[in-house]
Amino acid sequence: MRDRDVIQYCMDSLGERGADKSQVVWKETEKHEINVDNDEISLFRTTYDTQLDLTAIEGNKKGSTSVNKTEKPAVDDAVERVFQLVQTSSEDEAYDIAPKQKPQSFSTGPAQPDPDRMYGLLDDFLTGLDKTYPEIRLIQSVLDFERTTERFVNSNGVDFSTEKGVYHIFLWFASKDGEKTTSFNGIQLSRTELDQDLMELDFLNDSLRESVEHLDARPLEGKFTGDVIIAPQSLVQLVHIYTSLFLGNQALISGTSRLQDKLNEKVASCRLTVHSKPTSEQICDGYFVTPDGFAARDVTLLEDGVLRSFLLDQYGANKTGKERAKTAGGAYVIDAGNQPLDELIGSMDRGLLVNRYSGGYPSSNGDFSGVAKNSFYIEDGELKYPVTEAMVSGNLIDVFREIGGISQERVDLGTAIMPWICSKGVTISGK
Amino acid sequence: MLKAELRQYADLLSDYTELRVQKNTSKRIALIKGNLAQNDQSSSSGVSARVRKGGSWGFASHTEITDGSVKKVVESARDNAEFLDSRLKRGRSAFESTAPESADDFSSDKPRLSQKQVMDFITDIDAHIAKNYPDLADRRISLRSLDMEKSVLNSDGARRYSMVPRTNIRVSLTLSPAGEPVEVSENFGGLGQFEDLFGEPGDLSEGIERIYEHLQKKAEGVHPDAGVKDCILDADLAGILAHEAIGHTTEADMVLGGSVAGNYVGKQVASELITLVDFANTCLGELCPVPIFIDDEGTKAEDVVIIEDGILQKFMHNKDSAQRFEAAPTGNARAYQYSDEPLIRMRNTAILPGESKLEDMISSIEDGYYLMKPSNGQADTTSEFMFGVVLGYEIKNGKLGRAIKDTTISGVAFDVLKTVSMVSDDMSWSNGGFCGKKQMIPVGMGGPAVKCRINIGGR
Numbered sequence: 001m002r003d004r005d006v007i008q009y010c011m012d013s014l015g016e017r018g019a020d021k022s023q024v025v026w027k028e029t030e031k032h033e034i035n036v037d038n039d040e041i042s043l044f045r046t047t048y049d050t051q052l053d054l055t056a057i058e059g060n061k062k063g064s065t066s067v068n069k070t071e072k073p074a075v076d077d078a079v080e081r082v083f084q085l086v087q088t089s090s091e092d093e094a095y096d097i098a099p100k101q102k103p104q105s106f107s108t109g110p111a112q113p114d115p116d117r118m119y120g121l122l123d124d125f126l127t128g129l130d131k132t133y134p135e136i137r138l139i140q141s142v143l144d145f146e147r148t149t150e151r152f153v154n155s156n157g158v159d160f161s162t163e164k165g166v167y168h169i170f171l172w173f174a175s176k177d178g179e180k181t182t183s184f185n186g187i188q189l190s191r192t193e194l195d196q197d198l199m200e201l202d203f204l205n206d207s208l209r210e211s212v213e214h215l216d217a218r219p220l221e222g223k224f225t226g227d228v229i230i231a232p233q234s235l236v237q238l239v240h241i242y243t244s245l246f247l248g249n250q251a252l253i254s255g256t257s258r259l260q261d262k263l264n265e266k267v268a269s270c271r272l273t274v275h276s277k278p279t280s281e282q283i284c285d286g287y288f289v290t291p292d293g294f295a296a297r298d299v300t301l302l303e304d305g306v307l308r309s310f311l312l313d314q315y316g317a318n319k320t321g322k323e324r325a326k327t328a329g330g331a332y333v334i335d336a337g338n339q340p341l342d343e344l345i346g347s348m349d350r351g352l353l354v355n356r357y358s359g360g361y362p363s364s365n366g367d368f369s370g371v372a373k374n375s376f377y378i379e380d381g382e383l384k385y386p387v388t389e390a391m392v393s394g395n396l397i398d399v400f401r402e403i404g405g406i407s408q409e410r411v412d413l414g415t416a417i418m419p420w421i422c423s424k425g426v427t428i429s430g431k
Numbered sequence: 432m433l434k435a436e437l438r439q440y441a442d443l444l445s446d447y448t449e450l451r452v453q454k455n456t457s458k459r460i461a462l463i464k465g466n467l468a469q470n471d472q473s474s475s476s477g478v479s480a481r482v483r484k485g486g487s488w489g490f491a492s493h494t495e496i497t498d499g500s501v502k503k504v505v506e507s508a509r510d511n512a513e514f515l516d517s518r519l520k521r522g523r524s525a526f527e528s529t530a531p532e533s534a535d536d537f538s539s540d541k542p543r544l545s546q547k548q549v550m551d552f553i554t555d556i557d558a559h560i561a562k563n564y565p566d567l568a569d570r571r572i573s574l575r576s577l578d579m580e581k582s583v584l585n586s587d588g589a590r591r592y593s594m595v596p597r598t599n600i601r602v603s604l605t606l607s608p609a610g611e612p613v614e615v616s617e618n619f620g621g622l623g624q625f626e627d628l629f630g631e632p633g634d635l636s637e638g639i640e641r642i643y644e645h646l647q648k649k650a651e652g653v654h655p656d657a658g659v660k661d662c663i664l665d666a667d668l669a670g671i672l673a674h675e676a677i678g679h680t681t682e683a684d685m686v687l688g689g690s691v692a693g694n695y696v697g698k699q700v701a702s703e704l705i706t707l708v709d710f711a712n713t714c715l716g717e718l719c720p721v722p723i724f725i726d727d728e729g730t731k732a733e734d735v736v737i738i739e740d741g742i743l744q745k746f747m748h749n750k751d752s753a754q755r756f757e758a759a760p761t762g763n764a765r766a767y768q769y770s771d772e773p774l775i776r777m778r779n780t781a782i783l784p785g786e787s788k789l790e791d792m793i794s795s796i797e798d799g800y801y802l803m804k805p806s807n808g809q810a811d812t813t814s815e816f817m818f819g820v821v822l823g824y825e826i827k828n829g830k831l832g833r834a835i836k837d838t839t840i841s842g843v844a845f846d847v848l849k850t851v852s853m854v855s856d857d858m859s860w861s862n863g864g865f866c867g868k869k870q871m872i873p874v875g876m877g878g879p880a881v882k883c884r885i886n887i888g889g890r
Contacts, residue, residue, distance in 0.1 A: 041519060256607070369839035
């Protein structure tokens with residue numbers, strides 16, 4: 001069946017079977033991917049996938065299923081399975097689907113990949129690497145183009161269509177010189193155009209240079225309380241953990257969030273403003289429709305340190321009595337600060353520049369500890385040397401509360417825009 | 432077509448080609464404090480082909496499994512291989528041809544339970560916990576199952592059919608002393624379908640009581656004293672150390688990428704007490720959590736002895752890396768979805784048991800920690816690793832002391848393993864683990880308890 005036919009067929013089938021409310025999401029994905037393994041272009045991969053997600057609610061009971069087929073027998077099986085799930089569901093008045101909204105079509109990014117440009121970009125990058133950073137080994141790196149076509153329909157009259165094309169660049173590397181080897185380092189970017197050579201990306205060049213410098217890294221000695229400058233890719237990781245631990249459905253429904261009753265209260269440094277901007281032109285790899293069927297909006301989560309929004313979806317909002325967030329999270333943007341990065345480093349007495357955080361998932365109270373990878377020891381305002389075996393530990397709420405400065409510079413990752421932030425009072429321990 | 436004969440397509444496979452038809456079926460149920468937060472099932476199936484031309488690979492997949500789509504993916508994969516080969520012109524030689532065959536079906540012979548019966552089982556467990564542990568701040572019970580069914584044919588004539596299911600129930604309990612949530616979790620189940628793994632809900636009561644006892648102690652737990660300490664890593668932590676910190680560095684693609692293990696073959700990299708193996712399917716006479724008999728390239732899966740008596744021996748290979756190392760492929764090439772290409776993946780990685788008793792190991796430590804359960808773990812090319820630890824106890828003067836709060840351990844695995852001074856005489860497997868390396872894949876990790884010196888995070 002074609003897309004329009006299969007969606008209507010599913011909606012009709014769910015309605016005929018007695019669903020009070022029903023929802024169908026059809027998605028087609030085409031991916032073209034070139035892989036690099038061990039400094040060699042190794043594989044060209046093309047995949048076509050279809051996904052059909054069906055949800056039915058009947059008598060406050062809910063079932064969901066997905067299948068990657070659109071032939072009638074497979075769709076009939078999926079409809080049957082949804083109602084088996086409905087019948088075994090417990091009743092919950094919080095189950096619902098999105099209300100009627102104005103039908104909209106969204107479109108972003110190119111419709112077709114440029115395989116020759118994809119190949120050329122990687123080939124030029126490998127040549128440039130060999131010349132500029134011969135110690136770098138590129139491992140399992142990928143450049144792909146993903147084109148998705150999606151339609152979201154429900155029985156309240158929601159009808160959203162999205163067409164999106166985006167390139168993903170995932171470069172994973174380490175340095176090796178004789179018997180010396182460094183930790184992994186890497187960058188992950190999204191772009192709608194491949195208009196810039198990879199070697200021209202400052203952020204990538206910095207990461208490559210730092211990787212090579214790490215060939216002479218030494219173990220950090222001792223234990224002290226100091227400052228940490230958290231680099232953009234580590235920062236976005238911590239923001240995702242923070243929002244999940246304190247602002248999301250699970251934490252608020254179970255009541256384990258430490259920010260449960262802190263809406264419109266100051267919970268972080270007044271220097272910190274965090275947005276979720278899935279529809280902004282600033283973010284090339286965002287989204288237009290939330291997984292529960294609302295047109296997404298850009299939302300400020302923390303404004304000058306004040307909590308302005310949780311990240312509850314419709315179910316979480318119904319369950320907790322709090323307001324539904326107009327975003328499904330992600331696409332995070334942190335406002336730039338007023339100090340150059342060099343000045344942030346220059347103002348530190350003792351601490352670390354943390355380029356990658358490799359840590360255990362923090363406990364629900366926000367306590368974390370992990371290894372500061374690809375990181376540098378800072379003393380008396382200077383980057384002294386690259387370190388290994390350096391652990392950082394503290395509490396995530398404190399990290400965002402005790403911010404000593406935010407850089408003017410930011411990095412556009414395509415899925416997020418992040419500065420460097422300096423946080424005080426973190427436990428740093430070495431050998 | 433999954434169980435059907437793929438040999439009808441043999442004539443389509445002109446260059447070295449793998450043809451695979453695969454279906455993954457998963458089920459997820461989650462109860463949070465008695466609320467049904469998740470109740471869904473999904474399936475994903477399709478056909479893929481991978482073609483090698485002059486050393487360059489092309490891959491293509493499609494959701495439809497028909498004569499037409501099989502032909503289309505083979506042609507598309509060949510076109511992709513030619514796209515690269517026409518530019519790269521590597522001219523690498525063909526693989527040595529082998530054609531093993533196997534059919535391995537681990538699905539249940541018992542009548543399948545209905546969705547309602549499974550749901551009743553989960554809600555009975557929740558009701559038991561709600562009734563018997565009323566002071567909990569939170570309780571979560573989740574069911575996750577994944578059935579992976581594959582048929583593989585390669586152009587050498589190797590054939591494989593396999594159905595490898597895994598089913599886990601995870602129970603997480605939370606107390607909130609003074610408003611600070613503290614959680615302990617445990618995974619039940621492993622290889623097999625629900626009917627073969629779970630009899631009655633009451634069978635889990637003993638395990639749930641064990642979780643609660645640990646939780647009560649952890650609620651009064653202390654931050655460990657940060658620094659390098661004598662520690663005992665229990666089986667789950669020894670397993671994750673074997674997998675994350677050593678295993679990944681000895682995957683041949685990681686070695687080609689500069690892994691530190693490339694320097695160490697034939698050298699002493701660990702205490703003589705350490706023997707570490709990636710088992711294909713059977714360990715010490717028992718079936719492993721993820722039994723692989725032929726991999727997704729059509730290679731017969733062999734055990735890989737990575738470290739023997741402390742000496743680094745071998746790496747794990749697919750066909751490509753084996754050719755480059757002039758070694759034999761080991762059957763480690765595996766793919767997660769039908770639309771994924773096979774990568775070098777571990778299967779069941781474990782440290783072998785030693786001769787010590789756990790109680791003697793504990794009594795040998797004056798000031799250290801007994802670390803029992805990991806959360807997640809990461810490692811890299813240097814073998815430097817980090818694991819979250821979510822359950823552990825102090826050891827003071829040879830006796831277990833207070834529980835510790837969540838923490839992290841880290842170190843350089845090849846250094847840590849040299850400090851191993853005792854290895855327990857038993858072993859167990861962690862049956863619920865997934866490994867992420869471009870794609871996810873189910874893996875088994877196991878081991879005995881090992882005594883070593885390790886850096887522990889804290890305050």
